[in-house]
Amino acid sequence: MRIAMLTKEYPPHIYGGAGVHVDYLTRELTKLCTEKNHTITVLCFGEQQESGPYKTVQGIEVPMQLPARDPSHQKLLDTLYRNIIMTGALGPVDIIHCHTWYTHLAGSLLRQLLGAPLVLTTHSLEPHRPWKEEQLGRGYQVSTWLERTAYGNADGVIAVSQAMRRDVHELYDVPLDKIRVIYNGVDIDAYRPTPDPAVPASFGIDLKRPFLLFVGRITHQKGIFHLLEAVRSMDPDLQVVLCAADPDTPQIGQEMAARV
Numbered sequence: 001m002r003i004a005m006l007t008k009e010y011p012p013h014i015y016g017g018a019g020v021h022v023d024y025l026t027r028e029l030t031k032l033c034t035e036k037n038h039t040i041t042v043l044c045f046g047e048q049q050e051s052g053p054y055k056t057v058q059g060i061e062v063p064m065q066l067p068a069r070d071p072s073h074q075k076l077l078d079t080l081y082r083n084i085i086m087t088g089a090l091g092p093v094d095i096i097h098c099h100t101w102y103t104h105l106a107g108s109l110l111r112q113l114l115g116a117p118l119v120l121t122t123h124s125l126e127p128h129r130p131w132k133e134e135q136l137g138r139g140y141q142v143s144t145w146l147e148r149t150a151y152g153n154a155d156g157v158i159a160v161s162q163a164m165r166r167d168v169h170e171l172y173d174v175p176l177d178k179i180r181v182i183y184n185g186v187d188i189d190a191y192r193p194t195p196d197p198a199v200p201a202s203f204g205i206d207l208k209r210p211f212l213l214f215v216g217r218i219t220h221q222k223g224i225f226h227l228l229e230a231v232r233s234m235d236p237d238l239q240v241v242l243c244a245a246d247p248d249t250p251q252i253g254q255e256m257a258a259r260v
Contacts, residue, residue, distance in 0.1 A: 003029065003040040004093040004110070006086060008079075008102035010044035010057065015245060016217060017184075018100050018123040021160075024187060030055045041093065043086045045102070060085050072137030080105060087113065095119060101126055101143045104150035117155035122164050127171055131220040148172055158182050203241070211239035218247035218256045228259045 005026060009019025029040050033054040041056045048059035066077045079102050086106035090096075097119045098107035104120070111118040126132065126144040133140040151157065151172040157179045159165040165179045197207060205211055212234075216222040224244060231240055242260075247253035 001036075001038045001095065002093040003033075003038060004090055004096045004116075005029075005040060005042045005099075006044075006096065006103035006106055007042065007099040008045045009099075010042060010046065010048060010059075013044075013046045013048075021121070021123065021184060022099055024185070026055070041090065043089060043103075043106070045082055058089060060089070070137055073139050076136055076139030076142055082106075083109075086110075090114070092116075097121065098150065099123065101147040101150070104146045108146075108150050108153045111153055111155075118150075118153055119156045119158065120150060120154045121158040121160070122168055123160065125164075125167055125171060128167070129221060154178070156180065160184050205239060205241060209237060209239055211241050213241045213243065215243040217245045218252055220252070224256070225259060 005022065007018070007022045009015065009022060010026075011019075011023055014020060014023060026040065026042060029038075032038060033040055039054055039056070041058070042050075043058055043060060046059035047061055048057050050057035060082045062078050062081050066074065066081060068074045068077055083103065083106040086103065087109045090106075090110055092114060093116050096107050096110050096114070096116050098104055099121050100123055107118050107120070110116070126140070126147045130140075132143065136143060148171075151168065151174050154174070155178070157168055157174055159168055159179050159181050160183060162181055165176070165181050168174050168179055169176050200207055212227075214224060214227055216224065218224060224242070227240075234240075244256070247256055
């Protein structure tokens with residue numbers, strides 16, 4: 001089989017769960033390709049370039065600054081431009097696999113142009129993420145429309161939970177027999193306890209006292225601002241440790257700094 005994987009995030013540019021999912025999925029698929037003589041082509045956002053007998057990775061960059069009267073639309077226009085380039089960059093394949101709305105335009109176009117079946121993995125759904133309007137402005141309405149269009153075109157959908165399967169069916173009228181649940185996996189060789197008291201100590205964490213640990217992006221979606229508000233009511237002896245990645249927008253970063 002000739003497999004196409006379309007994704008925004010791909011190493012080294014990973015900032016969320018979908019990127020981790022795609023990273024590990026392509027690793028496992030590449031093993032299968034080696035055994036079964038399949039090939040996989042990854043199209044992603046970035047400058048990545050990799051070429052091998054079984055896996056090819058092509059990062060898609062925007063060669064120019066696109067005009068946008070509303071600065072909040074810049075991210076959307078950047079995404080659409082990359083999708084058009086993806087559409088022209090992919091040759092004949094046997095299956096097209098898309099992750100998140102950031103590649104749904106390309107997936108929908110390629111399904112028509114190449115006649116290959118389109119599969120979507122559902123990591124999240126735009127109607128359930130109204131805070132995205134902070135990042136995209138009215139572009140959030142476009143991302144939701146693109147997502148709805150892709151689910152209407154998809155030949156198959158992978159949901160990462162039973163709840164997500166129900167949501168896809170209820171929001172986008174996708175027949176349940178088109179939606180298969182495949183749970184997110186965990187690489188137990190990479191993710192396992194590795195106790196080393198020197199590591200928390202290097203960050204000023206006292207292991208003799210209880211501490212609360214947050215791991216995630218700085219975004220309203222993750223609830224970090226609720227946590228910061230709740231800290232006011234917690235035992236003052238409790239340590240609060242925030243392992244927080246980059247903010248979704250500069251404004252959210254400023255809000256985070258002010259709250260801390």
